[in-house]
């Protein structure tokens with residue numbers, strides 16, 4: 542892909558961003574579930590299987606095949622699991638992440654699959670890209686972990702082309718999982734990260750109000766976990782998930798743990 546990179550890239554000098562980078566260099570998302578050798582194709586396939594088992598909603602709300610030929614930026618790409626899905630379907634992709642370990646893994650993931658992609662260690666709040674560079678910007682599970690989410694939003698709007706689409710996911714504070722956390726003392730993944738935010742639907746819409754059109758879609762209802770073991774996990778998998786899933790969808794919909802947003806620039 543030829544995207545002009547301007548001279549706005551700054552060395553990381555914000556203390557909070559340094560803490561965030563250091564944390565994610567040591568806690569790559571979902572890495573602990575993989576048993577295959579680090580960086581092997583089997584390893585990346587395990588990460589993919591785990592992610593799309595846990596987030597089985599994702600291919601239903603994001604049609605990975607509909608971005609063929611589009612210039613796409615993923616902010617906070619981690620090991621590039623979602624970006625592979627876009628690239629495999631013909632999107633022209635760039636992934637950035639604060640964490641060097643993520644970028645190294647994402648490059649290996651693409652190399653293992655003979656896919657083309659460009660990767661940079663870069664802050665998504667102040668990227669090096671020109672205005673109006675991308676058709677699509679994707680940031681799944683990132684705004685809630687960054688130092689300044691409004692700054693990242695403004696940056697995404699800036700680098701999107703007119704007519705472009707941004708896709709986000711943040712955590713819903715008024716959700717079944719936050720309820721479980723408070724009542725049954727369930728730990729949330731990466732709650733110990735230097736920044737960990739949850740949003741109500743209203744707050745998320747406020748964060749998105751720089752966009753010209755926005756749709757927020759609550760997702761991620763209880764599914765069985767392979768990650769946790771012990772009594773709590775047993776009760777969760779065998780009682781809670783089943784009980785929740787028989788409730789009417791319309792009733793529980795606002796309480797999904799993930800708030801996806803599809804936001805458009807005029």
Ligand SMILES: C[S@@+](CC[C@H](N)C(=O)[O-])C[C@H]1O[C@@H](n2cnc3c(N)ncnc32)[C@H](O)[C@@H]1O
Pocket residue numbers: 561562565566570616617618619620622637638639640643663664665666680681682683686687688731
């Ligand atoms: C929970 S992980 C999500 C990774 C991937 N998107 C996924 O869903 O598996 C959050 C990622 O966001 C990255 N991140 C946080 N703040 C960032 C920023 N300001 N710029 C770029 N990446 C950032 C972290 O380094 C980390 O890899």
